[in-house]
Amino acid sequence: MTSRGSTLFDTAIGRCGIAWGARGVTAVRLPERDDDTTRARLPEGHPPADPPPEVRDAIAGMRALLRGEPRDLADIVLDLDGVPEFHQRVYAVARTIPPGRTLTYGDVARRLGMPGAARAVGHALGRNPCAIVVPCHRVLAAGGASGGFSAHGGIHTKWRMLTIENAPEAPQPTLF
Known part of the structure; x- marks a missing residue:
């Protein structure tokens, strides 16, 4: 991944949010009461953007899991920099x-x-x-x-x- 960005995506439980950076996914948010609230819970400095292929794959995996498919999401690279x-x-x-x-x-x-x-x-x-x-x-x-x-x-x-x-x-x- 080369740049920071974020997007909302539809799932079986509602619209989730995802943010990413050069080293991986930095945040995934479950649906809030509305899109604006979901967006607001994503980290600052991650403007709305079209997701790169790795993030599109992560979104596809999460959508499948939330449809009831037994998906293992262990291959999604996370950037937990700053997390204790x-x-x-x-x-x-x-x-x-x-x-x-x-x-x-x-x-x-x-x-x-x-x-x-x-x-x-x-x-x-x-x-x-x-x-x-x-x-x-x-x-x-x-x-x-x-x-x-x-x-x-x-x-x-x-x-x-x-x-x-x-x-x-x-x-x-x-x-x-």
């Missing part, structure tokens, strides 16, 4: 969780070799700059509880994404 090292480690573990599967905050902490750091893991995931690519929605509180979710729509959005992925922990629809 601990957060980067948490995001690396989260990126290993396959679609349709989940871990708990405590599981992630144990994989980091820090079994008492579940709360810190949750804090790091709450500041995730690259939602979908860093699948923070796949990390739950102990006992399958949802935990938090900072995206627009909160827990509802998290459960919706898990349901699309057919995660066994996702709530089953109620028939009337």
Whole structure:
């Protein structure tokens, strides 16, 4: 990638936003209440632009995942410059969780070799700059509880994404 830019793109859950720079994707935002709010949550200095091929491929992968295809987005290059090292480690573990599967905050902490750091893991995931690519929605509180979710729509959005992925922990629809 050679320059900075950003764009909005349609998905099964609404219009998401993505920003990129010379070293990779710098941000992915889930849909907000409107396009202007989604754009405003993208980093400054990333003007609207046509995405380069690597970003178009990333968008295609995210669209497929949000349609229910079990896509692995591990090949999307992220530029996490400026993100604290601990957060980067948490995001690396989260990126290993396959679609349709989940871990708990405590599981992630144990994989980091820090079994008492579940709360810190949750804090790091709450500041995730690259939602979908860093699948923070796949990390739950102990006992399958949802935990938090900072995206627009909160827990509802998290459960919706898990349901699309057919995660066994996702709530089953109620028939009337």
